[in-house]
Amino acid sequence: MNLFLTLCLILIVPLTNAQPSPGYWPSSKFKTIDFYQAYRNLWGPQHQKVEQNSLTIWLDRNSGSGFKSKSAYRSGYFGAAIKLQPGYTAGVITSFYLSNNEAHPGNHDEVDIEFLGTTPGKPYTLQTNVYVRGSGDGQRLIGREVQFNLWFDPTANYHYYAILWTPNDIIFFVDDIPIRRYQRKIDSTFPLRPMWVYGSIWDASSWATEDGKYKADYNYQPFIGRYNNFKLSGCTENAPASCRPVSGSPNPSGGLSxxxxxxxxxxxKYMVYDYCRDSKRDHSPTPECYAN
Incomplete structure (x- = not known):
């Protein structure tokens, strides 16, 4: 970050804890699309329902459910409003993410928004993650997790979550506020191959809640995830070379204002974990933590 921008931040950072205006609302720049226009069921069709363009998926002891975009993209803006289930949801993950796992099994790329279930009285954890060329597979688990406890109750209302993926960076948004920017500092640590858009609800009891301390309890089933206001805009894998990546800022060339x-x-300020700041981790497989 250059000196001028640093000085600007010092001068205009709010003096209160009030939510600041980002000054630009990417979600307003893209039209809402019909679920079936862009997506299809991937698994658990009996645990998925679409009514008036609102999608409900649920997990019980028999199955969870997932959906997938009809096209793969090489860049784009991908978002949805999501409402989570209150109460006991330990072990359950509700997600919205990009991946090419089906095209490159064992060697895939992935960009995640995951809500890690919790126990009553404790907040949901929103986990953002980036995997590159199989770094999330098998014994070669190299996550790039940054986690947040949100400044609102994600079970009370719908809130808007989005991923902007361009050739230069990945930006995660919550209600149009950027919460994380993952830049292309080194080609080897940035996903460059086309990916599909997915969403799912599933049982990840082995690790999702306090490192697996609390498991999914099906006495509380069904566990429900609700999605609406789907937005998807970008360059598909077969788009012509003239297709330009969309921007998430007032600057058409991208980045952030x-x-x-x-x-x-x-x-x-609501971040609770950053893989680059974890002194217990070996950062040799994550050189982007040190790249300028």
Missing amino acids: TQQYVAMQWAQ
Whole structure:
């Protein structure tokens, strides 16, 4: 970050804990699309329902459910409003993510928004993650997790979550506030192959809640995830070379504006884990933590 931007941040960072305006709302730049226009059921069709373009998926002891975009993309803006289930949801993950696992099994790329279930009285954890060329497979688990406890109750209302993926960076948004920017500092640590868009609800009892301390309890079934206001815009894998990546800022060339950086700095007060700051981890497989 250059000196001018640093000085701007110091001067305009809000002096209160009030949610700042990002000054730009990417979600308003893309039209809402019909679920079936862009997506299809991937698994658990009996645990998936679409009514008035709102999707409900649920997990019980028999199955969870997932959906997948009809096209793969090489860049784009992908978002949905999501409402989570209150109460006991330990072990359950509700997700919205990009992946090419089916095209490259054992050697895939992935960009995740995952809500890690919890126990009553404790907040949901929103986990963002990036896997590159199989770093999330088998024994070669190299996650790039950054986690947040949100500044609102994600079970009370729908909130908007989105991933912007361009050739230069990945930006995660919550209600149009950027919470994390993952830049292409080194080609080997950035996903460059086409990916599909997915969503799912599933049982991850072995690790999802406090490292697996609390498991999914099917006495509380069904566990429900609700999605609506789907937005998807980008360059498909077969789009012509003239297709330009969309932007998530007032700058058509991408990145973030100064006001968006301020909002991101505010949101990161709610960060509870950053893989780059974890002194217990070996950072040799994650050189982007040190790249300028």
